[in-house]
């Protein structure tokens with residue numbers, strides 16, 4: 682299993698690390714070549730424009746190579762109701778095909794939003810499993826629910 686994630690302010694990274702501890706999977710980060718601004722208003726506006734224009738921001742080559750894995754966890758913060766555009770870029774650069782895809786998301790109220798629908802659209806052949814969502818501020822206490830989710834899916 683490979684745990685692929687994008688994180689801007691660290692919440693999704695901590696959730697990815699929790700999944701890593703529980704599954705023993707490998708980890709790989711989606712890194713945009715141009716970092717997003719740290720200023721909240723600036724990143725919110727940029728993300729909004731990227732989504733409107735369906736932009737694909739270039740990302741760094743992934744290590745390890747996702748092609749070598751059958752099951753990909755895919756983690757992201759909810760940005761404007763779905764995953765950030767670097768995640769769409771990842772899906773284009775590393776086609777999921779018929780692999781198993783397991784989404785997880787941090788947010789401030791919108792849960793997974795329409796991200797699962799968007800994943801289904803971009804990866805029509807993938808075996809898309811039930812996603813996990815938690816508020817960014819609650820990631821640190823989320824291990825029991827992460828464990829329950831992974832058990833339910835038969836992944837631990």
Ligand SMILES: Cc1cc2nc3c(=O)[nH]c(=O)nc-3n(C[C@H](O)[C@H](O)[C@H](O)COP(=O)(O)O)c2cc1C
Nearest residue numbers: 688689690691692693758761762787789790791817
């Ligand atoms: C550009 C941007 C857009 C966001 N849009 C939403 C949203 O539509 N719904 C929501 O619940 N949270 C939204 N958030 C909050 C993030 O999803 C939340 O803080 C998340 O835990 C951040 O994850 P990270 O620390 O891994 O970057 C947004 C945050 C940013 C920076």
